Amino acid sequence: MVTDFLHAATSGSTLRSMHELSSSLTEVALDAAAAGERAIQEAVGTPLEVSTKASPRDLVTAADHAAERAIIAYLREQRPDDAILAEESGEHPGTSPVRWVIDPLDGTTNFVHGRPDFAVAVAAEMDEEYVTGAIRRPAFGDWIAGGEVGIWASEGSPGVSEPRRLDDALISVGISLLPERRATSFALLGELLPAVRDFRRTGSASCDLFAVATGALDAYVTLDVRPWDIGPGWAVARAAGGRCLRIPTVAGRSAFLVGNPTVVDQLLPLVESHDG
Template sequence: MTDLADDAALAADVVREAGLLAQELREAGLRVHTKTNVSDVVTAADHAAERLVLDHLATWRPDDGVLGEEGAERPSASGRTWVIDPVDGTYNFVHGFGWWCSAIALVVDGDPVLGAVYHPHDDVLYVGGPDLPTTRNGEPVGPLADVELALACATTYLHPPFFDGEVGEAFARAVGGAATLRMLGSASLDLAAVAQGQVGVFVQHSVAPWDWYPSSALVRGAGGTARRITAAGVEWSVAGAPTAVAEVCAALTEVRA
């Protein structure tokens, strides 16, 4: 039986190693493969970093389940599952933009109890969860200041092709009341920025577990709110300052005559 501090130490170690390995492989040169579209890409670094994490977990947490973005999957014998994103922001990673990271979460009964995110470009490690105050390189980042949406920067990675129809209308309502909007290309780093109070609220629909669990745990560990709601026929993930989150959720579900 492990405690949360032991899990946090393991998560911190493996996510840092994964990020440094990916960075090293990028510097050596990469072959890029397209997955679903031109902005959805994968490299050998993604697979190598995921394999590194899997090997560590097989050694130190053999009874825990695993779910990775690049296809890794192992059933859980313990009721605990590690969710892995070896390189989050691969398009940025490939094109030399530093806004990418490695991320991992420990999920129990569908709830992330721990998240760890390493940002190699700035050599910054975030660790935290609902019962573990979020830290940045070991220093607390919270408590997160509460702000209303009108004073908050919103962040997303919703791509322009998805701005049409009901989904686009819901998104426009959600961010229309924000002070400004940023789209930087890494959900985990965007949410880490939310946890630090650098931006006010994250809003995105159809977020994969590996994009949501690691850093939504960081937001909660900093005193913020993380919610998932259905609107316009899709599930939205919203996290950040409690007041801004509540306003975004209200806007998403608003019924227009």
């Protein structure tokens, strides 16, 4: 069964209250990401203290931890009752219906190697749906944020690409850092490549989804992704007019498709049939 995260109609008063909350949450998400960005900038030039997590390719640094602490501190100050799920420190309980999902430094390997494709990404989740998100790219000095009430960016007017045929599409495919899943990710990429114009991969899901929300990529596809890798970009891309799907493959894997609605619709049967 396809899960298509589109919104059902609701009453006017409920919709207004939801929009007011979404607007407020978007501002908080963007400011929380800014707190993480400042922490990363302060960490530049200091010892990175690089270590590994689930695999030798899964890096974490002192900057990741500093950014996460800064984001959590800001969220606790602004919305003390909300729950938080953070990549490095895990679950922080709350009593409100809102849960924040944090990737304090998405693209850590790029950061360690001096590449600019890394981001600070924050999303708010309600009823298991990402209602708003914000992504900041410190090396580029830009940002994007959006939710149910709209989308904003540091430059231009964000929006997904124009409708196009799949063989004209430029896509990204997320590659797992886990050894047991990495081959499957490359197999999915190999199956999709003959159907599209080409692919690009930055090494940061948030940066790829930033590109989807600004029309520089037509779609992003990944398997079995973690909430902090997909949540902020999911909310932003949807606010930019994208279609966001979570679907099971024939092999029982969870696949995520985000992008230009016409391209996502054409990718759907190819991804569903992936048997890796």
